Amino acid sequence: MPSTEERRFEVLRAIVADYVSTQEPIGSKTLVERHNLGVSSATIRNDMAALEAEGYITQPHTSSGRVPTDKGYRQFVDRIADVKPLSPAERRAILEFLESGVDLDDVLRRGVRLLAQLTRQVAIVQYPTLxxxxxxxxxxxxxxxxxxxxxxxxxxxxxxxxxxxxxxxxxxxxxxxxxxxxxxxxxxxxxxxxxxxxxxxxxxxxxxxxxxxxxxxxxxxxxxxxHPEDRLLLGGTANLTRNAADFAPQAGLPGSLRSVLEALEEQVVVLKLIAATQGAGRVTVRIGEETQVEEMRGTSVISTGYGAAGTVLGGMGVLGPTRMDYPGTIASVAAVARYIGEVLAER
Missing domain, CATH: 3.30.390.10 (Enolase-like, N-terminal domain)
Structure with a gap:
C-alpha cells in the first residue's frame, strides 16, 4: 500500500494531467471519476486539502476545483521518472528533415520550426557561440x-x-x-x-x-x-495566442500575454533563459518565478544545449505557459537538440 506522501503525489500528478488537458480547475469528484486512485473521495478531499496547505495546488475561485501552483509543477517535474521516448519513426523523420538543411542557417531554421510544431510552444535556438x-x-x-x-x-x-x-x-x-x-x-x-x-x-x-x-x-x-552568439531564431510565437487565457491576470498569473511578447523581443532576456551553460543532453526546466524575469513569471522555459563531440555549440528550448505537457516537451527538446548536434557534426 503506498505511503501517504506517495498517494498525495499521485493526486497531484492527476490534477496536473487533467488541468494541462482541460484548462479547468479540478475537483475531487473529477479525480474519482477519471483516475483509479484506490481511495475514497473523502480521502482525496483530505489529500487535496493537505496539498493546498503545502502550496502545491490552489483554488483560483471560491467553490471551484484546484489548479497546480508553480511549486506543484516543480514537484511534478522533479518526480518525472520516465520521459516517453519518441518512436523510431518520429526520430527518423526529425533526422531526415534536419539533414535536408543546406547549411547552418537552414538547419537551425528547420530545427526551430520543427520544435515549435512538436511542442505547440515558442521555440528558440541560439546560434553557435563564438x-x-x-x-x-x-x-x-x-x-x-x-x-x-x-x-x-x-x-x-x-x-x-x-x-x-x-x-x-x-x-x-x-x-x-x-x-x-x-x-x-x-x-x-x-x-x-x-x-x-x-x-x-x-x-x-x-x-x-x-x-x-x-x-x-x-x-x-x-x-x-x-558575435554570432547574440543571434537567436524564434519560431511559433503565434502559439502563445492559442494559450492566451493562461496569461490572463484573472488566472492568478502575474503579467499578461503582451508582457511576455514584449520580453521575447528583448534578445538579452531570452539568451539568459536558454544560454548553453549546461552540457548537451541535460534538459533544464524553469517554472514561473524560476525564470527570474518579472514579465515571464507566467511561463515555463525548457532548455538544453546542442552540440557534438562533447562541445556545446549553443542553447535551444521552448517557452510556454506553466500549464504545459512537461514530459512530452522535455522529450521533444532533447530529441531535436540531439539531432541538430549530429547533423552539424557531419558537416
Missing part, C-alpha cells in the same frame, strides 16, 4: 589576379565568405604560399585564438606575399571577432 567554435578549414580562391575570395568554415557549420582586394597581382605560386600560411595559422584553433594568430602572420611572412597577408588578415580578424 567561444565554442573552431576553424575547420580556410580556402583561398583567386577571383582575379588582384582579388581573392576567402572562405572560412567552422566546426559548427558556419561558413563566412569575404573578398580581399589586393594592392598588386598574385601568381599561382604565391597564392599557394598564402593558402598554406593562412591554413597553418587558423585551422584547428578556436576563433578567439585564431584571430590572434592571423594578426601576427605578417611579421614572418615572405616579402612576396606580405601585403596579401596583411590585407587578408585584416579581413579575417573582422570576421573572427563577430
Amino acid at each position: 567561444s565554442a567554435s573552431s576553424v575547420r578549414h580556410i580556402e583561398v580562391v583567386a577571383l582575379t589576379p588582384a582579388r581573392l575570395l576567402l572562405v572560412l568554415i567552422t566546426d559548427s557549420g558556419r561558413v563566412d565568405q569575404r573578398i580581399v582586394e589586393l594592392g598588386d597581382v598574385i601568381d599561382d605560386a604565391d597564392l599557394s604560399r598564402l593558402r598554406s600560411l593562412l591554413g597553418g595559422a587558423l585551422e584547428g584553433k578556436r576563433l578567439a585564438a585564431a584571430s590572434i594568430a592571423v594578426s601576427e602572420l605578417a611579421e614572418d611572412a615572405p616579402e612576396s606575399i606580405r601585403d596579401a597577408v596583411v590585407r587578408s588578415a585584416t579581413v579575417l580578424v573582422e570576421t573572427l571577432v563577430e
Whole structure:
C-alpha cells in the first residue's frame, strides 16, 4: 500500500494531467471519476486539502476545483521518472528533415520550426557561440589576379565568405604560399585564438606575399571577432495566442500575454533563459518565478544545449505557459537538440 506522501503525489500528478488537458480547475469528484486512485473521495478531499496547505495546488475561485501552483509543477517535474521516448519513426523523420538543411542557417531554421510544431510552444535556438567554435578549414580562391575570395568554415557549420582586394597581382605560386600560411595559422584553433594568430602572420611572412597577408588578415580578424552568439531564431510565437487565457491576470498569473511578447523581443532576456551553460543532453526546466524575469513569471522555459563531440555549440528550448505537457516537451527538446548536434557534426 503506498505511503501517504506517495498517494498525495499521485493526486497531484492527476490534477496536473487533467488541468494541462482541460484548462479547468479540478475537483475531487473529477479525480474519482477519471483516475483509479484506490481511495475514497473523502480521502482525496483530505489529500487535496493537505496539498493546498503545502502550496502545491490552489483554488483560483471560491467553490471551484484546484489548479497546480508553480511549486506543484516543480514537484511534478522533479518526480518525472520516465520521459516517453519518441518512436523510431518520429526520430527518423526529425533526422531526415534536419539533414535536408543546406547549411547552418537552414538547419537551425528547420530545427526551430520543427520544435515549435512538436511542442505547440515558442521555440528558440541560439546560434553557435563564438567561444565554442573552431576553424575547420580556410580556402583561398583567386577571383582575379588582384582579388581573392576567402572562405572560412567552422566546426559548427558556419561558413563566412569575404573578398580581399589586393594592392598588386598574385601568381599561382604565391597564392599557394598564402593558402598554406593562412591554413597553418587558423585551422584547428578556436576563433578567439585564431584571430590572434592571423594578426601576427605578417611579421614572418615572405616579402612576396606580405601585403596579401596583411590585407587578408585584416579581413579575417573582422570576421573572427563577430558575435554570432547574440543571434537567436524564434519560431511559433503565434502559439502563445492559442494559450492566451493562461496569461490572463484573472488566472492568478502575474503579467499578461503582451508582457511576455514584449520580453521575447528583448534578445538579452531570452539568451539568459536558454544560454548553453549546461552540457548537451541535460534538459533544464524553469517554472514561473524560476525564470527570474518579472514579465515571464507566467511561463515555463525548457532548455538544453546542442552540440557534438562533447562541445556545446549553443542553447535551444521552448517557452510556454506553466500549464504545459512537461514530459512530452522535455522529450521533444532533447530529441531535436540531439539531432541538430549530429547533423552539424557531419558537416
